[in-house]
Each structure stands twice: as C-alpha cells, then as structure tokens.
Amino acid sequence: MHPDTHLLLHSLRAADLRRYATEFGLKSTAPGTDLRTRLGWALVELGLRVLPHRAGHAHSIPGPA
16 A cells, blocks of 8 residues: 555544544543553663664564574
8 A cells, every 4th residue: 555545544534533422522632641651661662772783784573482
C-alpha cells in the first residue's frame, strides 16, 4: 500500500474515532499522567539504554532465544 494512502486512511479513522468519543462524552486523558504509563515508559527507556548498540543497526530487535 502506498504510504500516502495508508496515512490518509489512518487520519480518516482517527477522525472517526474522535467524533465517536465526543458523541459518547468520553474524555481523553493527558498522556503520561498515569503512574502505570510513566513507569512503563521509564522501563522502555531503561531497556533501550541497556541493549547494546550495534553499528549499522539503528533499531535492533532481539531475536528468539
């Protein structure tokens, strides 16, 4: 799928979801305010610092053991 098409479909779906949320009176919470969310992002950051950085691999994902 062409990237522009994918982005357009994503933005249309996001607009639909926002409209549904306002119809049902759902409020969005500010990101990062929940303790569980902050702890999760801290663990992600720690994991990225612990993983060894390999030359030539900007985003390396460990494989199965």
